[in-house]
Amino acid sequence: MSDGTATATVADRSERSGTRFDIDWVRRNGVFVALGLLLLANVFLTENFVSTGTLRLQLVQVAPVVIVALGMALVIGTEGIDLSVGAVMALAAALIPLYVGYGSVGAIAIGLVAGVVVGLIAGVLVGVVGVQPIVATLGLMVAIRGVANLFGGEIKSIREPGLVSLGTGDVAGVPYVVVIAAVVSLVVWLVVRRSTYGRQLVAIGGNKLAARLAGLPVRRVLVTTYVVSGLLAAMAGILLAARSQASDPTKLGQLMELSAITAVVIGGTPLSGGQVRILGTIAGALLMQLITATLIFHDIPDSTAQIVQAVIVIGAVYVQLGRGKARRS
Amino acid sequence: MTSKKSTAAWRSLAAVAAAGLALSGCTNSGDDTASDPGSGNDEQVVKETENSGPGCTLEKYGAEKLDLKNAVVGFSQSEPDTAAFRAAETESIKAAAQEVGVKKLITTNANAELPKQIADIQDMLNQGAQFLIVAPVNSDGLDPALAAAKKKGVPVLTIDRKVTNEPCSDYVAFLGSDFYDQGQRAADELATATDGEAKVAVLLGSSGNNVTDERNAGFKDRVEEKYPDLEIIAEQTANFARDEGQSVTEQLLQSNPEITAIYAHNDEMALGAVTAVRAAGKDPGEDIKIVSIDGTRNAVQAIVDGDINAVIESNPRFGPLAFQTAEDFFAGEEIPEDVIIEDDSYTTENAEQDLGKAF
Numbered sequence: 001m002s003d004g005t006a007t008a009t010v011a012d013r014s015e016r017s018g019t020r021f022d023i024d025w026v027r028r029n030g031v032f033v034a035l036g037l038l039l040l041a042n043v044f045l046t047e048n049f050v051s052t053g054t055l056r057l058q059l060v061q062v063a064p065v066v067i068v069a070l071g072m073a074l075v076i077g078t079e080g081i082d083l084s085v086g087a088v089m090a091l092a093a094a095l096i097p098l099y100v101g102y103g104s105v106g107a108i109a110i111g112l113v114a115g116v117v118v119g120l121i122a123g124v125l126v127g128v129v130g131v132q133p134i135v136a137t138l139g140l141m142v143a144i145r146g147v148a149n150l151f152g153g154e155i156k157s158i159r160e161p162g163l164v165s166l167g168t169g170d171v172a173g174v175p176y177v178v179v180i181a182a183v184v185s186l187v188v189w190l191v192v193r194r195s196t197y198g199r200q201l202v203a204i205g206g207n208k209l210a211a212r213l214a215g216l217p218v219r220r221v222l223v224t225t226y227v228v229s230g231l232l233a234a235m236a237g238i239l240l241a242a243r244s245q246a247s248d249p250t251k252l253g254q255l256m257e258l259s260a261i262t263a264v265v266i267g268g269t270p271l272s273g274g275q276v277r278i279l280g281t282i283a284g285a286l287l288m289q290l291i292t293a294t295l296i297f298h299d300i301p302d303s304t305a306q307i308v309q310a311v312i313v314i315g316a317v318y319v320q321l322g323r324g325k326a327r328r329s
Numbered sequence: 330m331t332s333k334k335s336t337a338a339w340r341s342l343a344a345v346a347a348a349g350l351a352l353s354g355c356t357n358s359g360d361d362t363a364s365d366p367g368s369g370n371d372e373q374v375v376k377e378t379e380n381s382g383p384g385c386t387l388e389k390y391g392a393e394k395l396d397l398k399n400a401v402v403g404f405s406q407s408e409p410d411t412a413a414f415r416a417a418e419t420e421s422i423k424a425a426a427q428e429v430g431v432k433k434l435i436t437t438n439a440n441a442e443l444p445k446q447i448a449d450i451q452d453m454l455n456q457g458a459q460f461l462i463v464a465p466v467n468s469d470g471l472d473p474a475l476a477a478a479k480k481k482g483v484p485v486l487t488i489d490r491k492v493t494n495e496p497c498s499d500y501v502a503f504l505g506s507d508f509y510d511q512g513q514r515a516a517d518e519l520a521t522a523t524d525g526e527a528k529v530a531v532l533l534g535s536s537g538n539n540v541t542d543e544r545n546a547g548f549k550d551r552v553e554e555k556y557p558d559l560e561i562i563a564e565q566t567a568n569f570a571r572d573e574g575q576s577v578t579e580q581l582l583q584s585n586p587e588i589t590a591i592y593a594h595n596d597e598m599a600l601g602a603v604t605a606v607r608a609a610g611k612d613p614g615e616d617i618k619i620v621s622i623d624g625t626r627n628a629v630q631a632i633v634d635g636d637i638n639a640v641i642e643s644n645p646r647f648g649p650l651a652f653q654t655a656e657d658f659f660a661g662e663e664i665p666e667d668v669i670i671e672d673d674s675y676t677t678e679n680a681e682q683d684l685g686k687a688f
Contacts, residue, residue, distance in 0.1 A: 244604060296581065302566040303536055
């Protein structure tokens, strides 16, 4: 359940802090409980909710968010943040119609490379130059959106059969988009739990100075992490464009950074780094998706929906802050 | 210890950034429509009956006579030209300026940000603009810019979105569409397409936007008045965007399988709905009738293809009318407070032959 927790001491501390134990439990498992309860409530209370069509739709819609959020979870694990993901999605999607002449595989490859390049820039700014992650990626967020608009221009339709089937096709009833998100989740989970890189990432996020003194390749790990985030964002952008059969550089991926950070945070990964919770992140994304669906199914106005989502985010951050205090005491 | 402190500071910074992002999402306003490039031609016609309000004259406004031929004219566009509506609008102003033969046309784009538009207008005044055409970002809040223009004696004509300031004092007049009327006509078209009987889902534009409110009110009032069997069963915002139009429609088709018609506040959301309906295994335009507003090339093409049933036009080509109005004004004629244009519509009957008029 607890993926890639930095060291055993974290768990020890929370047990020692006695009264804070509950809030820590909530932080770790709250998202699963909330997801289960909301699912149950919908099964009983929402008309037309229990159907394979509904399930399939929620998974299809959440898939790009999950992919972006996994990259974000890694970045947040290093005590960083990546605000450029939405713009990277737009850039990758904007390149697709321009290079579709090289075939769908060629166009997808170019889109992914663009994501890697932006990730590399972010990684070098943060890891090598030492710019604060929020500043570096905020700058990139604005700049890359501009580049996407420059390349992409007006919204363009995507009609290339390979891309259309990537967006709308399925294997044995499971949409490709969902399969891809599942595979990415598994790979990221394995990397965080099993690889040297995963352990180094968590150690660096926990205490950069100690990691450096211990001789860990801090720069390399940071650069790699932002590159992965860029790559995953580009992948999500391409999938989203393939699914909607259109690429809109102005709007695609807008506020995705917010959705991804939300999924990570309510999934129990602390913004202070040192932990990466993959299952929690996926559950966080699913919870936000299910909330959106619930509100639409009950035809609740958008303004109310926004307030509900804000309350959940603030609640999740509050739980984290409570934990922060516990750690300090 | 310091690292703990910096962690706390970092956390609050992140919270501020998140809040900023959330806010910037709300400013995403307006009638953002887009299509593949290439805009046709369809000159705006003034609706004679709806010219309302007392007229505004050069004398009443307190401006000096100006020969547009030797004048510096400024145009402040509200939103990025990546949207087809904005692209067609800017293009039309530029073409008309050239036609009239102005000395210089300065154009700016506020990128949907009110402070930028205020700065843009002040810049243009400093550059010697003698007459301004403004597509306001927002109905409220342009006061400092309008005051600066007034101080310099530069007349301002607003297009496509009306400001709440005093006409013939803060600005000369407003040229634009009647969004309420567009909503009413959308109801008529939907009734025609469905023989007056349907379960309707509405895709709303961005909330807190006068275009959304008026297109919604017009539609609802007309349905209440004339079409008792058009039942509105769901209303959800899709923020004038194609991808949101798609994802919201997908959810609505799951939650309300009985939906037989969709009214979208703009073409982009309607095009998203077409994709969603098709993905749900239904035939857009047939199983589920779709009506929207704007008249973009892609949407009118979708009528030709049988995916959308009707589109009410919202004509973005303000150039000729704006310069004609300016010429009349400087010639001493009376200009009504609201110059409302006549918008056409595209249906299965005329879409093919009128495709060239779409933008």
